Amino acid sequence: MFKTALIGAACVLAPLSVAAQVTLTAETSSPGGGAHYVSTTFAAALDSAGVANLQMTEGATLTNSVQAVAEGRLDVTTAPLILPFLLSRGIGPYSGVGKEKGAELAAEIRALYFHAAAHQTFGYYDSKPVADIRKLDGLRIWNGPPRGAALTSGRAMIQLLGGIKDGEGYEGVQTPWPDAVSTITSGAVEAWSIPSALPGGREIQFSAAGAITLFDVPSDLLNSELGQQIVKAPGHAPFSVPVDVYRAAYEGNDVTIVTDDDTFDTYSTAFAEIVRASMDEDLVFDIVTAMLDAQSRFEEGAPMGPYLNLTFGDIDGVSQGACGAVKIKMHPGAIRAYEAKGHTVADCLRP
Incomplete structure (x- = not known):
């Protein structure tokens, strides 16, 4: 883990602007993923x-x-929406916090805006292919970091494809995010299930070490009872992109895309950029206004930009995965910023 301080413009160029700046602490995931791109672009925009x-x-x-x-x-972080859900119940990685304290802490969280920068894929190296992605018994599969939302989503993908659970039908391998690429490229695992942007920076790194193949979820499995449970689970949302568009995103890289129809279908990880409820409302208004004004910067700053599902318009809550089991609310300053731009915000997101 390392730190990058994003320094304001030189005082000689913008003295009034710099004087108005506040310094906030923020955290995000490792470079290469959509969540990292959103957070760092957000920081640059502010x-x-x-x-x-x-x-x-x-x-x-x-x-x-x-x-x-x-x-x-901490002031700001990007957050998979399953995490506030788990915290509110004091379960999973927050079991040590407890139900009562977890609910109190979750009630302090407010969203600035939403995105779904990562979708779940299954892949392997062509030099050691998996004969049938529905028969994964006995394999060593990288399925996420040691804990958290990505691990939950990774395990769900293997259960959906192969009908087996981590530690029972296959050996799940977990490493911290900074070690994910080296673990997979070293050949220490036979396949992986990982949240990806489009195109995914990690997948491009994988393919630099050898040709890879990426799969979506076959239609019959995605439409099954378990498949729909996973798609609608807290922290998830449906993901579907025309396969031609998906393949074009990886053009020039040694990546093969396999689907059973003309779309790449899977489930995405729903995210929000979050702050504490007590953050000053006027500051949040200015922050979210700056984010909304930077739409072109987000969408044009990287190839993945158009596929981030960032909320630059009306927010209905359901599409963001926020008005079902996940009960997260938006900060009043954020709501005010959206409304000042002429956008609507669903009642279920209001504190």
């Missing part, structure tokens, strides 16, 4: 607008980051 200087820690374990925001030890 810096350019003279609103805030985010001192960003990269490669963080977001399970810890979400709790740190709720406790007031």
Whole structure:
């Protein structure tokens, strides 16, 4: 894990702007994924607008980051929406927090905006292919970091494809995010299930070490009872992109895309950028306004930009995975910023 301080513009160029900036602490995932791109682009947008200087820690374990925001030890983090859900119940990685304290902490979390920058894929190296992705028994499969939302989603993919659970039908391998690429490229595992952007930076790194094949979820499995349970599970949302568009995103890289129809279908990980409820409303208004003004920067700054599902318009809550089992609310300053731009925000997201 390492830190990148995003410094404001030089005083000689923008003295008023720099004077208005506040310094906030922030955390995000490792480079290469969509969540990292969203967070760092957000930080750059705030810096350019003279609103805030985010001192960003990269490669963080977001399970810890979400709790740190709720406790007031951290100002901003990107958060898979399953984490506030688990925290509110004191279960999973937050079982040590307990139900009562977890509910109190989750009630302190507010969303600034939403995105779904990562979708679940299954892959392997062509030099050692998996004969049938529905028969994964006995394999060593990288399925996520040691804990958190990505591990839950990775395990769900293997259970859906092969009907087996981690430690029972296959050996799940987990490493911290900074070690994911080296673990997979070293040949230490026979396949992987990983949340990906489009195109995925990690997948491009994988393919630099040898040709790879990526799979979506076969239609019959996706439409099965278990498949729909996974798609609708807390922290998930449906993902579907025309396969031609998906393949074009990886053009020039040694990546083969396999689907059973003309779309790449799977489930995405629903995210929000979160702060504590007590953050100053006017500051949040300025922060979210700067984010909305930076739409072209988000969408044009990287090939994955158009596929981030960032909320630059009306927010209905359901599409963001936030108004079902996940009960997260938006910060009043964020709601005010959206409404000032002429957008609507669903009642279920209001505190």
